[in-house]
Ligand code: UD1
């Protein structure tokens with residue numbers, strides 16, 4: 297689209313009481329400004345400029361440079377002054393859309409409607425607020441035509457009763473900006489160069505002002521403090537939950553779900569309360585996720601069940617597998633079909649073959665486990681000698697007794713059994729019992745101690 301977009305993000309965000317710049321605070325796991333940039337990009341603008349503040353290098357670094365231009369505004373003398381800093385980076389032949397870096401949830405469809413409605417003139421996104429205090433008011437004439445925007449601090453008591461307010465999101469016509477911005481005055485209550493003054497200017501030049509009324513307050517809600525941030529987070533999560541439920545996912549409680557990334561669900565997925573999904577997560581058909589699971593960058597195949605308090609990062613769970621409660625799958629954990637991983641079992645960088653089980657209290661790291669293997673309680677792969685890591689290979693149909701240590705590199709041959717308590721330092725042959733443990737003896741001559749009477 298032949299369009300300039302300017303995102304204003306130079307404000308300080310004092311009320312966040314944080315050393316993190318306001319626009320980098322996360323919403324749904326993604327910085328506020330990134331939400332705005334992502335939405336801006338859906339409009340395919342030819343120029344996308346972020347106006348950032350003094351000391352905002354961290355903001356630039358966090359966003360990366362790809363397809364973005366940056367304009368420094370220092371000092372910050374108002375929204376009109378902010379847009380003026382971006383002017384050299386814009387194409388004057390195209391209209392300019394202004395967005396705010398701290399208004400993260402504005403929707404693509406709303407912006408498209410605003411751009412379309414502008415016609416040859418100026419487009420304003422407005423909203424009706426029960427409590428409009430703090431906002432610029434939209435002043436209309438008797439015929440309902442917009443005359444100007446008046447900031448709260450400059451408004452008359454009569455104007456303050458207006459409940460239609462300026463969201464700050466505006467589309468400006470081509471060519472006019474250099475002159476209009478240069479002629480802004482800061483003769484107002486705040487001593488700032490208000491971008492909103494261009495509205496009265498456009499009217500005086502006989503230009504039309506089109507407005508689009510935002511449907512939801514959340515869409516145009518800005519973030520000034522952590523209360524507003526938390527409110528918007530719930531709004532955002534609520535909308536994600538709704539989309540999931542509408543596509544057939546059963547959520548035990550849509551208000552107790554957090555998605556910080558992208559969650560893709562097939563049919564008949566059920567998710568219990570308190571779960572957090574981060575990064576890219578795929579839940580295939582019929583997957584059940586128990587309460588309080590934290591699942592990051594994972595694929596859960598058809599019909600698998602994750603019991604309560606399962607933690608997962610960079611893992612893949614095969615069809616009909618059962619995981620948890622209290623299981624931890626770390627990066628590179630891959631469970632094949634029908635595998636079981638139970639409570640207090642940690643698996644890292646390992647492949648667990650079909651129908652294999654590690655049901656209690658085990659650590660399996662850097663291992664290749666075959667099919668139908670049983671890993672007893674307390675089994676540990678000793679994969680690290682303090683300097684290097686080594687692999688453990690456990691072939692099909694192996695039975696590993698409880699409390700076994702496999703000192704890698706080591707291989708357990710097909711169908712072998714390891715006796716409980718074994719410390720395996722050499723390969724165990726296929727089909728045989730290997731055990732490393734002192735022989736059990738009973739001392740028949742032993743006498744129980746008796747209490748010595750006090751003198
Ligand atoms: C502004 C609007 C007001 C509107 C309100 C909506 C003006 C004069 N007023 O008021 O009509 O109802 O937003 O929230 O435009 N910023 C800069 N540089 C500056 C000043 C601001 O980049 O010098 C950025 C801020 O980071 C923020 C946005 O512009 O993202 C709005 O600034 P803010 O100070 O919140 O504007 P308001 O006074 O609330």
Ligand code: CA
Pocket residue numbers: 518520
């Ligand atoms: Ca504000």
